[in-house]
Amino acid sequence: xxxxxxxxxxxxxxxxxxxxxxxxxxxxxxxxxxxxxxxxxxxxxxxxxxxxxxxxxxxxxxxxxxxxxxxxxxxxxxxxxxxxxxxxxxxxxxxxxxxxxxxxxxxxxxxxxxxxxxxxxxxxxxxxxxxxxxxxxxxxxxxxxxxxxxxxxxxxxxxxxxxxxxxxxxxxxxxxxxxxxxxxxxxxxxxxxxxxxxxxxxxxxxxxxxxxxxxxxxxxxxxxxxxxxxxxxxxxxxxxxxxxxxxxxxxxxxxxxxxxxxxxxxxxxxxxxxxxxxxxxxxxxxxxxxxxxxxxx
Numbered sequence: 001x002x003x004x005x006x007x008x009x010x011x012x013x014x015x016x017x018x019x020x021x022x023x024x025x026x027x028x029x030x031x032x033x034x035x036x037x038x039x040x041x042x043x044x045x046x047x048x049x050x051x052x053x054x055x056x057x058x059x060x061x062x063x064x065x066x067x068x069x070x071x072x073x074x075x076x077x078x079x080x081x082x083x084x085x086x087x088x089x090x091x092x093x094x095x096x097x098x099x100x101x102x103x104x105x106x107x108x109x110x111x112x113x114x115x116x117x118x119x120x121x122x123x124x125x126x127x128x129x130x131x132x133x134x135x136x137x138x139x140x141x142x143x144x145x146x147x148x149x150x151x152x153x154x155x156x157x158x159x160x161x162x163x164x165x166x167x168x169x170x171x172x173x174x175x176x177x178x179x180x181x182x183x184x185x186x187x188x189x190x191x192x193x194x195x196x197x198x199x200x201x202x203x204x205x206x207x208x209x210x211x212x213x214x215x216x217x218x219x220x221x222x223x224x225x226x227x228x229x230x231x232x233x234x235x236x237x238x239x240x241x242x243x244x245x246x247x248x249x250x251x252x253x254x255x256x257x258x259x260x261x262x263x264x265x266x267x268x269x270x271x272x273x274x275x276x277x278x279x280x281x282x283x284x285x286x287x288x289x290x291x292x293x294x295x296x297x
Contacts, residue, residue, distance in 0.1 A: 010203050023069055026230045028122050031232060033204040033224055037193045051070070052067035053067065065096070066096050067080075073103065074107045095120075096291055096293050110296070123287065124230070130250065130258075145251060148247075151243070156211075157209060157211055157252040165201075171216075171219075208223075219238035219249035229261055230261055233254075
């Protein structure tokens with residue numbers, strides 16, 4: 001059993017996007033931009049098997065994703081099971097949603113077990129609440145934004161364009177220095193993704209926004225439409241010493257780019273305590289669980 005796993009390139013964007021449109025997913029991982037930007041980090045390849053899209057992460061363990069598209073799911077999963085078996089590899093399907101686990105149980109009753117990872121759960125919010133910040137629970141966020149506006153009366157929001165892209169790149173380099181990215185491998189990798197996302201935003205179909213205060217860029221963010229009624233925010237950077245910059249760019253970006261969507265996916269916290277606290281403080285509507293499917297022993 002051979003599967004032709006291919007490397008991702010920008011030329012495949014429209015092809016892969018069609019599979020996502022046929023099988024809309026709320027997960028932050030299932031967009032071409034996310035796939036392309038993180039492909040080398042996760043040693044990601046893709047294949048079209050019996051008319052369905054499957055990704056492989058070629059690390060330890062070797063793993064695949066649930067097939068997407070309009071084909072015969074069981075036929076494709078049977079092929080994947082045989083592929084693993086012939087190579088003496090334990091079957092591993094990552095980034096599966098609860099709905100996909102339920103489908104696996106329908107197709108293979110009692111064969112698989114699910115292992116969910118809280119650190120990988122996506123935070124999904126109602127867009128209107130991120131814009132209005134209404135209610136007692138978000139009172140503190142409104143205060144931070146009001147204080148920012150008072151402190152920086154000349155503030156303004158702008159979409160990222162060819163004209164202001166270099167300012168965002170300069171800000172990103174300063175953010176890198178302030179946050180010790182060179183001493184932290186994961187931060188360094190994430191910073192490289194940020195730079196590539198800025199430089200390739202048009203080719204990847206990303207939308208960007210920046211925040212100015214005192215004439216300089218103090219925050220920027222990048223995102224894109226995801227599956228169905230969900231908009232995904234992939235990257236957000238702000239100066240920590242500019243009080244209110246994070247809640248302000250968050251609110252402004254959704255107001256200008258995400259308000260047409262019911263939900264906003266702001267990705268996972270990766271188990272980072274400070275990030276988890278910050279994401280929970282916005283009171284997500286959904287904690288979108290993702291997990292790994294393995295064969296029961």
